[in-house]
Amino acid sequence: MQTRRFGKTGWTVSAIGFGAWQIGGSWGDVGETDALAALNAAIDAGVTLIDTADVYGDGRSEKIIARLRRERPEIKDRVKVLTKAGRRLNPHVAEAYTIEALEAFIDRSRANLEMETLDLVQLHCPPPEVYYIPALFEGLDGLVRAGKIRHYGVSVQKVEEGIKAIGYPGVASVQIIFNILRQRPAELFFGLAKAADVAILARVPLASGLLTGKITRDTSFSADDHRQFKRHGEAFDVGETFSGVPFEVGLQAVEELRRILPQGVPMAQAALRWILMHDPVSAAIPGARNPEQSRGNAAAADLPAFSPAQMEAIRDLYDRLIAPHVHHRW
Template sequence: MHYHNFGRTGRPVSNIGFGAWQIGGSWGSVSEEDGRAALHAALDSGINFVDTADVYGDGRSEKIIADVLADRGGQKPFVATKAGRRLNPHTADGYNLENLEAFVDRSLKNLRMERLDLVQLHCPPTEAFYRPEVFEALDALKAKGKIANYGVSVEKVEEALKAIEFPGVASVQIIYNIFRQRPASLFFPEAKRRNIAVIVRVPLASGLLSGKITRETVFDKEDHRNFNRKGDAFDVGETFAGVPFEIALDAVEEVRKHVPRGTGMAAFALRWILMNEAVTVAIPGARNAEQAKANASASDLPVIGADVMAAMEEIYRTRIAPHVHQRW
């Protein structure tokens, strides 16, 4: 396992983290037992960065994390959570000190922590990034000692670029994978220049880049890959990275041709992400211990050759970019 400093915080984190959305909800049935086993396996593999949110299973994910960390004892991993999506309606006006403090207090209770390592605004409306008072509220929570650091989770590159104009923003979480390459062209160099930590979510395009999904795959009714393909529940870019399903499956077969023999496609796709030096940590999810271990193994894979990197760029340019590049 390899480690990088988490931006300006200076705290070393593994370059493969653990995304805890799957153990919370919206991925079909994942038992608490399997969720705990997945997190234990990740931590046993050297992962020390865990990403969750207060809405994942309405707090279930945070509570499972708290249980596992209590069982293990010892040095705690860096735990990042998110706030804002509990708002109803979900508007920029709701991102105020009163609401954010209530969300933080709830996460503190769920995670059984005295201070949150990192709180991220959870993909707020674009307007929120143009309101200094939103970030002043986060500064106030930091001054109160309730959060150690804060960052943002965004849908769009433009939101990421706007957010890092605020000096207190320590990190940006954004979708980046073989099927969503736009962040690398403008945002990543600027984040690196400013020493902003970059957290990569949806690294496997909702499992497409594991190479295990086919046209015959049936998703549980509670799985967002079933109910959010057209963005009915939240931003469509969060499901299959926004790529139309049939087109994505064809592109997966092109990617498969370049995966080294003996390497799983998921690990290859994660290693591709880590080839960009601006990336601090990628946060694949895992439904069980086996998946968590396989994800962790990507950290130690060899460098991907220039010819294969060029092939991934060409697959994106010709097959995927027309569907996603200018949307996010």
């Protein structure tokens, strides 16, 4: 497993992490036995970073990770667990982002994860106005001093939010959508984050499954899968589902990618390896619902580098087909 430095935390983490949204909910049914098997397979394959959130299954994802840590105590120091807070606010508005509210959410996650001190807590895609509340970030510094969290970061929708966030010296990481179908962060933001020694987590790395190459026009999603019930942004930003790319356009892009990506390599692995071609990325965090997916994701870190010609062809495809739909929205 390739490893990378995680910004100013000083951690060294696996370049492929484990995104734990799928094992919490909103991706169809994933039983706890399957979820634990997927997590164990990831750890056995060298993964040392797990990303979750308090709203993934209303705490279910965090509790499954706590069980993993109980059953494998040897990983507690080696595997970093990142969670998120803020999306439990109702209404989810900037005015509700107080340090008192966040501390309550953090205490709940500490209980769910059975961790006295959380490794890292991320503001969970807050409204843009939150980045203009310095007192909130000062409050998070206070929670670090109090020993409730070691570090904090943010998960953002837009590049501009990430740029604003890294202006706060305590922000250790930024999680942002970055994949073959969402390339804008690499243009400016990555360089700024690297200069600030801020870790970058590439989320939605497989564009909600589009970049596995297994989704077709005939693919059906269960009623409790967000790709069915929130596809058009009904409950959260539309960019979270299929990276905001219109479904038919995404399918066309995937067909063209088949002629560019390395032959004989699963598309999901190739798509993850493309992300790792960008040195400022600390880790990509694909999800998995079974051991096979976990092992496949981890194997991406060991693939050969892309050639300059392949990188150029992928960028040309993005500019021609994808950018008009997503580039300036996020």
